[in-house]
Amino acid sequence: MTFIPKPKVAHPSLPKNALGLTRRDYEGALSTLCAGCGHDSITAAIIEACWGISAEPHDIVKLSGIGCSSKTTAYFVSGGHGFNSVHGRMPSIATGANAANRNLHYIGISGDGDTLSIGLGQFCHVIRRNVNMLYLIENNGVYGLTKGQFSASADIGSKAKKGEVNVQPPIDSVLLAMRLGAGFVARSFSGDKAQLVPLIQAGLKYPGFALIDVLSPCVTFNDHEGSTKSYAYTREHYETVVNADFVPIEREITVDYAAGQTQSVVMHDGSRILLRKLDAAYDPGDATRAQNYVLERMNHGEYVTGLLHLRAADHEFHAVNQTPDTPLNQLPFSKLVPGAKALEKLQARYR
Amino acid sequence: MSSAPSRVNDFVIKIATVNGTGSASANTLLMKSIFRSGIPVMGKNYFPSNIQGLPTWYEIRISKDGYVARSGKVDLMVAMNAETYGRDLREVAPGGYLIYDSTWPRPALLKREDITVLGVPLAKLCNENFTGVRTRILMKNICYAGVLAALLDLDVERIRELLAETYAKKPALVESNMRAIELGYDYARQHFQCPLPLRVEKMDRTAGHIMIDGNTAAGLGAVYAGATVAAWYPITPSTSLMDAFKSFADRLRVDPDTGRRNFAFIQAEDELAAIGIVLGASWNGARAFTATSGPGISLMNEFLGLGYYAEIPAVIVDVQRVGPSTGMPTRTQQCDIMACAYASHGDTKHVCLYPSNPEECFYMTVQAFDLAERLQTPVIVLSDLDIGMNDWMCRELKWDDSWQPDRGKVLGREQLEKIDRFYRYLDKDEDGIPYRTFPGVHRKGAYFTRGSGHTQLGTYTEDSAEYQLVLDRLLRKFQTAKRYVPKPVIEQDARTDIAIVTIGSSDGAVHEARDILRTRGVQLNYMRVRAFPFGEEVEKFLADHRLLFVVEQNRDAQLRSLLTLETRVAKEKLRSLLHYSGLPVSSKFIVDGVLGEFGEGRRASLAGV
Numbered sequence: 001m002t003f004i005p006k007p008k009v010a011h012p013s014l015p016k017n018a019l020g021l022t023r024r025d026y027e028g029a030l031s032t033l034c035a036g037c038g039h040d041s042i043t044a045a046i047i048e049a050c051w052g053i054s055a056e057p058h059d060i061v062k063l064s065g066i067g068c069s070s071k072t073t074a075y076f077v078s079g080g081h082g083f084n085s086v087h088g089r090m091p092s093i094a095t096g097a098n099a100a101n102r103n104l105h106y107i108g109i110s111g112d113g114d115t116l117s118i119g120l121g122q123f124c125h126v127i128r129r130n131v132n133m134l135y136l137i138e139n140n141g142v143y144g145l146t147k148g149q150f151s152a153s154a155d156i157g158s159k160a161k162k163g164e165v166n167v168q169p170p171i172d173s174v175l176l177a178m179r180l181g182a183g184f185v186a187r188s189f190s191g192d193k194a195q196l197v198p199l200i201q202a203g204l205k206y207p208g209f210a211l212i213d214v215l216s217p218c219v220t221f222n223d224h225e226g227s228t229k230s231y232a233y234t235r236e237h238y239e240t241v242v243n244a245d246f247v248p249i250e251r252e253i254t255v256d257y258a259a260g261q262t263q264s265v266v267m268h269d270g271s272r273i274l275l276r277k278l279d280a281a282y283d284p285g286d287a288t289r290a291q292n293y294v295l296e297r298m299n300h301g302e303y304v305t306g307l308l309h310l311r312a313a314d315h316e317f318h319a320v321n322q323t324p325d326t327p328l329n330q331l332p333f334s335k336l337v338p339g340a341k342a343l344e345k346l347q348a349r350y351r
Numbered sequence: 352m353s354s355a356p357s358r359v360n361d362f363v364i365k366i367a368t369v370n371g372t373g374s375a376s377a378n379t380l381l382m383k384s385i386f387r388s389g390i391p392v393m394g395k396n397y398f399p400s401n402i403q404g405l406p407t408w409y410e411i412r413i414s415k416d417g418y419v420a421r422s423g424k425v426d427l428m429v430a431m432n433a434e435t436y437g438r439d440l441r442e443v444a445p446g447g448y449l450i451y452d453s454t455w456p457r458p459a460l461l462k463r464e465d466i467t468v469l470g471v472p473l474a475k476l477c478n479e480n481f482t483g484v485r486t487r488i489l490m491k492n493i494c495y496a497g498v499l500a501a502l503l504d505l506d507v508e509r510i511r512e513l514l515a516e517t518y519a520k521k522p523a524l525v526e527s528n529m530r531a532i533e534l535g536y537d538y539a540r541q542h543f544q545c546p547l548p549l550r551v552e553k554m555d556r557t558a559g560h561i562m563i564d565g566n567t568a569a570g571l572g573a574v575y576a577g578a579t580v581a582a583w584y585p586i587t588p589s590t591s592l593m594d595a596f597k598s599f600a601d602r603l604r605v606d607p608d609t610g611r612r613n614f615a616f617i618q619a620e621d622e623l624a625a626i627g628i629v630l631g632a633s634w635n636g637a638r639a640f641t642a643t644s645g646p647g648i649s650l651m652n653e654f655l656g657l658g659y660y661a662e663i664p665a666v667i668v669d670v671q672r673v674g675p676s677t678g679m680p681t682r683t684q685q686c687d688i689m690a691c692a693y694a695s696h697g698d699t700k701h702v703c704l705y706p707s708n709p710e711e712c713f714y715m716t717v718q719a720f721d722l723a724e725r726l727q728t729p730v731i732v733l734s735d736l737d738i739g740m741n742d743w744m745c746r747e748l749k750w751d752d753s754w755q756p757d758r759g760k761v762l763g764r765e766q767l768e769k770i771d772r773f774y775r776y777l778d779k780d781e782d783g784i785p786y787r788t789f790p791g792v793h794r795k796g797a798y799f800t801r802g803s804g805h806t807q808l809g810t811y812t813e814d815s816a817e818y819q820l821v822l823d824r825l826l827r828k829f830q831t832a833k834r835y836v837p838k839p840v841i842e843q844d845a846r847t848d849i850a851i852v853t854i855g856s857s858d859g860a861v862h863e864a865r866d867i868l869r870t871r872g873v874q875l876n877y878m879r880v881r882a883f884p885f886g887e888e889v890e891k892f893l894a895d896h897r898l899l900f901v902v903e904q905n906r907d908a909q910l911r912s913l914l915t916l917e918t919r920v921a922k923e924k925l926r927s928l929l930h931y932s933g934l935p936v937s938s939k940f941i942v943d944g945v946l947g948e949f950g951e952g953r954r955a956s957l958a959g960v
Contacts, residue, residue: 333577
């Protein structure tokens with residue numbers, strides 16, 4: 001694999017966002033993943049989402065670990081700052097980066113192996129710390145780069161390409177995140193861009209930890225008969241309970257939704273996440289019931305998708321640490337270094 | 352009483368207690384009162400990896416000459432733990448003293464004829480005068496401090512003054528503690544001939560000095576370096592460094608107007624996350640650090656390789672403890688020298704600093720941040736338990752208010768505005784150090800950071816030539832580092848071609864050993880390396896000598912190995928003196944080692960004259 005830059009030729013009639021940038025300005029290097037890989041669809045959705053919310057490219061921080069999914073940070077927003085770190089440890093890099101500068105958009109891209117096996121500990125703790133970031137798992141149930149081993153998200157009974165059947169129970173990122181107190185938990189499908197783009201936008205705007213687990217079939221190692229993470233299986237077995245629309249500040253809500261089925265959540269900058277419930281009985285604000293629902297459907301072999309849980313952001317990392325509004329990396333040293341007099345004074349207790 | 356010759360301001364007290372009984376405050380009280388009388392003093396704590404109930408010792412060395420090492424002998428033992436009476440008795444040097452709690456008489460302790468055993472009914476005195484089990488236990492400790500005050504002729508007013516400072520907010524405690532002091536003091540005056548031949552006498556050698564431990568000093572250094580992100584996982588013996596940073600930052604870094612804290616203090620889930628957080632924050636332009644010990648360094652290896660290859664600053668303080676594996680967590684060694692120099696897989700080398708005392712912990716921690724940013728690489732400060740957790744007398748810490756941090760080669764908004772394109776890993780200045788940018792500053796500043804193969808333009812590569820170009824530049828950068836790191840401390844006299852080379856906390860014992868050897872006609876030159884990579888001064892010193900004793904505190908001669916690998920020195924010239932018991936090296940060990948190497952008869956050749 002080599003680095004392949006994309007030619008930058010933009011047609012003058014391409015639509016521009018509030019910053020005067022076209023979608024092309026949010027693209028990255030050419031993907032070197034397999035043709036038809038679900039991850040590439042997610043990359044396209046991220047490009048669309050970032051363009052749509054008019055995020056300044058160099059304010060976007062793209063973080064990842066190791067694996068096929070982690071490669072994708074190179075394939076979108078080449079004007080952003082990318083950091084392809086080590087396997088399973090992206091959450092700690094994200095925590096440090098966010099601690100240093102609270103004012104940027106942090107997008108962590110991970111996979112099911114990177115998050116649920118080698119990185120399970122860091123995944124849990126970044127949720128506990130409630131770092132303001134979008135954490136996106138490209139979930140295909142399989143290790144691609146090492147050629148087809150089961151990952152920890154593989155379902156019991158799912159069949160590998162070479163015929164082996166998985167017998168160990170899966171770890172489900174969505175259930176785990178809700179259990180650990182994440183305030184924004186979603187599941188989507190790489191083949192459903194209409195659902196995914198607004199979810200990404202909402203996740204980017206959510207002022208706390210936001211998880212989107214995206215089922216993203218691996219065309220090479222996990223798209224066969226008997227796999228529960230294939231395109232065909234996912235299409236047949238997914239049910240959306242709550243769709244999210246992301247409404248920027250400047251845009252009025254024009255679509256009329258049936259009363260009682262919509263719910264509007266205002267973000268700190270005035271933008272809104274509009275929830276469209278397809279099942280009127282589903283309450284995305286209640287994490288316990290949401291978990292039970294997801295688990296119950298899962299036991300029937302179904303994936304529940306959409307914005308499964310949304311709670312007003314509280315105890316965000318910087319709020320807990322009482323850091324200033326000015327990012328820590330921009331505080332002048334005159335504010336950080338106490339000086340000679342203070343040093344002399346504080347040594348009194350050591351004399 | 353034995354009629355030993357008077358030893359004023361030159362002896363060792365050892366206090367044997369049970370951990371968790373609150374003896375620390377009594378020991379600090381004793382030490383500080385001696386320090387405030389102008390007498391150089393050093394405290395070393397030998398404690399178990401345990402919370403309550405196991406034997407623990409505290410050693411106070413009073414040294415008019417200012418020696419800081421363990422002397423290797425005990426003149427006065429305060430035996431407060433019946434469980435260890437046997438070994439404590441054996442440890443007292445002939446002509447010495449042993450004090451024990453004679454509430455329960457132990458005639459067996461009187462069996463040694465060459466020392467003086469003094470019984471004080473401490474428990475009885477405290478039971479009669481105080482109520483409550485916990486109070487009685489605590490006061491028993493303060494009471495032995497009173498006994499020592501009488502025996503050693505300590506200034507009781509100094510003790511009162513210290514108690515008043517310690518319990519400024521609880522005056523009742525000053526009175527009760529003072530009562531315990533007086534109980535012991537009066538008992539000793541009534542029953543023994545006070546003072547003993549070993550006693551203290553006022554001096555004026557501590558002015559301009561403080562008593563501080565290395566972890567406190569390093570934590571303070573991180574505050575003064577402007578660190579804003581501190582991430583860590585608790586591990587003995589480094590935890591108190593982070594505690595110190597937190598407590599100083601809570602006092603000095605809270606905005607008086609808003610109450611906001613100008614730092615983030617993050618207790619991570621493990622050392623892997625701690626170093627990840629540090630790298631993430633440093634990559635994003637904050638000064639960030641972590642403190643750990645050997646097992647933590649092992650866990651951080653993968654990330655240290657990323658920091659090296661992706662060229663991200665980071666400051667790591669490794670407070671070394673006894674290995675391998677869990678080893679002895681509360682004992683000291685210098686056993687991570689090799690692990691830190693070459694941490695991580697692949698071709699990696701790291702800049703390491705080796706402080707020898709708390710004073711250097713302060714300054715070197717500050718310097719580590721400058722070096723990390725100047726060189727864009729992790730910098731490891733190798734302290735150890737002896738420096739980190741013991742109270743050392745050292746010069747007062749000074750700060751120059753004109754100090755400016757060295758942020759290294761960072762392109763800001765204006766500079767990026769002026770250039771055509773930014774390439775992260777280009778060696779524009781031919782010193783091996785590229786330029787970096789921070790996210791969110793300018794559209795032209797964006798680049799991609801990765802631990803996978805990359806070109807000097809910052810793009811992914813699997814091309815051999817492009818890969819090697821970057822890897823070779825990293826080696827040039829490491830050469831450049833030699834110009835920036837602290838130079839060795841050298842004491843060289845042309846009349847001899849034999850020397851001692853040492854590192855870190857072994858310095859104190861070597862210093863004293865050289866003085867002792869000099870009195871025996873053996874003159875040795877001296878070099879203490881203070882950083883890796885080794886610069887030309889180190890090369891030259893090694894080349895200048897025919898024979899070099901390398902003193903260090905590990906089994907495998909790690910400093911010697913590193914010198915052999917990274918300098919031109921001939922291996923045969925380096926003779927190891929290795930101390931790795933877990934106790935700090937003593938001057939006696941070095942003196943015996945040097946003399947033993949040659950035998951008494953060959954001292955003339957050793958002196959090189």
